[in-house]
Amino acid sequence: MHNGKLKPYRPPVWLRNGHIQSVWPTLFRKVSLPGVEAEILATDDNDELHLDWYRQGSDRLAIVSHGLEGHSRRPYVLGLARALMADGWDVLAWNFRSCGGRMNHQPRFYHSGATADLNAVVGRALSEAYDNVFLSGFSMGGNLTLLYLAEQGERVNSRISGAVTYSVPLDLAGSADVLALPSRRIYMQRFLNDLQVKMREKSEKFPDLIDVSGFERIRNFHEFDNRYTAPLHGFRDANEYWEQCSALFRLADIRVPALVVNAADDPFLSARCYPQSRRALGHHVRMEVPDWGGHVGFVQHARDGLYWSERRALGFVRQSL
Known part of the structure; x- marks a missing residue:
């Protein structure tokens, strides 16, 4: 940290490439988090969602949503979970239907707008005595998170304090x-x-x-x-x-502080995934576009093991609270 503020993301020269950033963590990052509690959450349509809880007795909970064909124990999920736990949060990482190595029961699986499933997970979280619930999502999970908050609009639960999302295919x-x-x-x-x-x-x-x-x-x-x-x-x-x-068309409906971090060199995103106008973003969504970072990259070689994206998340979470 620098003057209490995070410096812009400036990776070493060899990491200033969207493809290398996108592939590097998958190949080389290892994160393990002990003490996971698995839970199976029944859905209204006779299906189930598989949840991973990391509890340390906090009064604050962060919910993490993974990306397309990802799962709750991918390094990017665990990296953020570890950073949040070190900052005093409990964490709930969940698997979309058919993800995490278990096939779901219904013909349907998951998609970018399956907000009813996220709503069920949030409802489960709110049934616990948490004062604050913070949402986060990567890639497709970021779109899902933002779309969910947009649909909630003014009705959003008062204990939901904000959201941080990365590499979001808004369009x-x-x-x-x-x-x-x-x-x-x-x-x-x-x-x-x-x-x-x-x-x-x-x-x-x-x-x-x-x-x-x-x-x-x-x-x-x-x-x-x-x-x-x-x-x-x-x-x-x-x-x-x-x-x-597409969350792009609904961002202005969001009523809690929400951060979208999309790298300019992300090889998955179209030009419309970088809205800048207040009209598109509304009053609660902030868009940040680092020059580098690829797709769910933001690699940083630091002594504490944190990636730049995790530091940015902690800064935004503290600000939102």
Whole structure:
């Protein structure tokens, strides 16, 4: 920290590359957090969500939402959880349906606008005696967090004190276009490989609803979301899904302090994922665009093991309280 304020993110020269930033933590970062308590939360539609609690008797709780095809024990989730715990918070990290190594029971899985699931998790958190609940999310989990807060609007629970989000595809259609570029093929293929395994498992359980023949011909999210995400979650097509679930169009409805940190070199985001106007952001959302950081990167080699994004989160959380 510097004069109580965090310096802008300036990584070493070799990390000033969005692709290296995006891949580095996945390959080289190890974070372990002892003392996890697993809980299975039943949903209203006979499904379940898997939660990881890290409790140390605090009166403040942070809820962490992971990204697309991520899970609650990814290094970026645990890194933020560890930083928040050192700052006196309890943490609740949760898994979207079908994530974390356990397939869910219903034909539906997760999507960028599945706010009912986040609402169930928040409700579970508020049933405990916490004075403050803070939300955080990475990538798709960031979009979900912001969309949830926008939908809550004026009705937002008075114990929810704010949110911090990173690498958020606020414009889902634009981000799908970016990931469809030939230069992003390596990322797209990795997502599709993971999703193919899940859809195969689902098609065995629900053969009348889910057909995986020809899946290997799917090349991008336009095709995947049109074929699977949209129909399984009640949308007409991918475009309707993206339009209804992009937090971009709802940011001005948010009524608690919320921070969006999107790196300028993020290889997943479209130009519209960086709104700057007060009209788009509303009065409670703050947009920060560091030059570097990639997608859920913000790598920092520090003695305490914290990444820059975790330091920024702590600063924003303290300010919001």
